[in-house]
Amino acid sequence: MPSFDIVSKVQWNEVDNALNQSQKEIGQRYDFKDTETLVEKNEAGISIRASSEERAKAALGVLQEKMVRRKVSLKFLDVGDPETTSKGGSKILVKVKEGIESEPARKIVTAIKDAKLKVQGAIQDAQVRVTGKNKDDLQKAIQLVRGLDLGIELSFVNFRD
16 A cells, blocks of 8 residues: 655754854854854754854854755754853754654644545654555645645655555
8 A cells, every 4th residue: 555654854964064064154254253152063952152142143044044055944943042141141042853743743634634635644653654545645645735834844755655
């Protein structure tokens, strides 16, 4: 029986490349000179530290620009609010979202059911598997899901005949 999976996966190598490029640009740019601006990856996500809130936001802009150039969707990024640090600087935490959470997964499954296509959607871990008897119905389901605005980046993988 034909099937495919709907996933939300980040290309971590491209995220690392964008992070390295943004660190390099921040180190070379004149407007970041003597601002102690740092962009680093840690277990919580990507941490941006600077001597002022404006410099932290500018560094975030550089990071986002590099992500777009590396073809990493900004929908993967969950940007936190700027926080003040103990030395009067500013810190922004950017979390990288991966996987489909339960609420958007339920929306996908209900949209497929409401469209009355001859396919079934099932939530499995952080992905949705769609099965059906006909390839054309599966392709209609893909078009339907692409039309939904869920606020996350979706990919369609493991298309099996």
